[in-house]
Amino acid sequence: MNSIKMSEDLKNLLYSIPEIDVESLLGSYQKPMRESIRINTLKAREEDVLYMLKEKGVELEKIPWARYGYWVLNDVNISNTIEHMLGLVYIQGAVSMAPVEVLSPKPGELVLDLCAAPGSKTTQIAQFMQGEGVIVANDVNLKRIRALSSNVQRCGIINCIITQADGRRFPLWAKGFFDKVLVDAPCTSLGIVSKDWGAAKKWSFRASERLSKLQLSLAISGFECLKVGGTMVYATCTLSPQENEWVIDRLIASKPNARLESINLEGLKMKKGLLEWQHEKFNPEIERCVRVYPYEHEAEGFFMAKIVKESDGP
Ligand SMILES: C[S@@+](CC[C@H](N)C(=O)[O-])C[C@H]1O[C@@H](n2cnc3c(N)ncnc32)[C@H](O)[C@@H]1O
Structure with a gap:
């Protein structure tokens, strides 16, 4: 390295x-930061977006200090998903x-x-x-x-x-x-x-x-x-x-x-x-x-x- x-x-x-x-x-x-996202409730209900992402195999875990914030646990490219393009999720540290x-x-x-x-x-x-x-x-x-x-x-x-x-x-x-x-x-x-x-x-x-x-x-x-x-x-x-x-x-x-x-x-x-x-x-x-x-x-x-x-x- x-x-x-x-x-x-x-x-x-x-x-x-x-x-x-x-x-x-x-x-x-020296290490990449853990990926995290925010579900944008201005466009859809949080539970619906969570369901869509789960259906795609995205594993998430709630970030305790951030309303609507989730750690992404597996290796998926969130920026290529339709949910990201539509503004249902925002990639944010x-x-x-x-x-x-x-x-x-x-x-x-x-x-x-x-x-x-x-x-x-x-x-x-x-x-x-x-x-x-x-x-x-x-x-x-x-x-x-x-x-x-x-x-x-x-x-x-x-x-x-x-x-x-x-x-x-x-x-x-x-x-x-x-x-x-x-x-x-x-x-x-x-x-x-x-x-x-x-x-x-x-x-x-x-x-x-x-x-x-x-x-x-x-x-x-x-x-x-x-x-x-x-x-x-x-x-x-x-x-x-x-x-x-x-x-x-x-x-x-x-x-x-x-x-x-x-x-x-x-x-x-x-x-x-x-x-x-x-x-x-x-x-x-x-x-x-x-x-x-x-x-x-x-x-x-x-x-x-x-x-x-x-x-x-x-
Ligand atoms: C840390 S970044 C802001 C990140 C942003 N708040 C976010 O969450 O996406 C700092 C920003 O300050 C802007 N900036 C630098 N000097 C400035 C000034 N004098 N007045 C207003 N903005 C300034 C830069 O262009 C830069 O976009």
């Missing part, structure tokens, strides 16, 4: 976070279903998905909203928006507006407007290296730090678009504290009306947010953020923070 080439910076990063089981992490980087579970959008709400393409989480949000309310799905990248648009259509979603804008500009038009906001930020992708070995080879502290400034601006922008009482989830699929705890620490420092809430999802193995890293101490509330490591479920690694806007503020 080929082994992954890791930059020196990445080795230093991994050993700077004592709770990471580096051996297990490197092992997980099991841990990537967690941020929308934490956000828990409801029918009738106004929801902003600030970095939405190619639409795994937008289509999941739409499913939770059952066709009532409005989702604004935004991304800056037109090529990726094409994939988002095609996924939204394939899944039969009728209450989604797609926009192309730099997410940092959103408060100019939508300050205080949304019940829920998802910021699934662009990141250095250390939670999905088994899909993209390049992420490990080119990882650097400098790139991570540069990206963290964009992430912080996007998080602030998303927070400003919330109504009072609204909830935002900030998520990344990377392990770097600079792009995770640091961003949330700075967000709550600049927004005294932001409160971090704890996250509980049945069956998902999570670690608390780090309170210090490389001589930097974070706000003790950061413990309410969560980290999921790729080796825990043979799936993606993720970081999530759930933030409520308590009052009007700066």
Whole structure:
């Protein structure tokens, strides 16, 4: 088996976070992730789709933390099935279903998905909203928006507006407007290296730090678009504290009306947010953020923070 080439910076990063089981992490980087799907109940009843897939010999097992989420247990190419083409199923990583579970959008709400393409989480949000309310799905990248648009259509979603804008500009038009906001930020992708070995080879502290400034601006922008009482989830699929705890620490420092809430999802193995890293101490509330490591479920690694806007503020 080929082994992954890791930059020196990445080795230093991994050993700077004592709770990471580096051996297990490197092992997980070399293996494909377990396949998982979400049954799209906007188009058909869950039990009917399950029956159709079973008839084809697809073996499934429920993912405990994801409504409508299933592990695929046998070797079948789901993307070639008619059920997939018709939008009855959506192929989505099991841990990537967690941020929308934490956000828990409801029918009738106004929801902003600030970095939405190619639409795994937008289509999941739409499913939770059952066709009532409005989702604004935004991304800056037109090529990726094409994939988002095609996924939204394939899944039969009728209450989604797609926009192309730099997410940092959103408060100019939508300050205080949304019940829920998802910021699934662009990141250095250390939670999905088994899909993209390049992420490990080119990882650097400098790139991570540069990206963290964009992430912080996007998080602030998303927070400003919330109504009072609204909830935002900030998520990344990377392990770097600079792009995770640091961003949330700075967000709550600049927004005294932001409160971090704890996250509980049945069956998902999570670690608390780090309170210090490389001589930097974070706000003790950061413990309410969560980290999921790729080796825990043979799936993606993720970081999530759930933030409520308590009052009007700066
Ligand atoms: C992690 S991906 C989002 C994945 C998506 N939420 C999903 O579940 O399918 C991050 C996205 O952020 C977008 N992005 C990068 N910079 C942005 C910006 N300034 N404003 C809005 N979106 C941005 C990228 O084009 C990319 O599609």
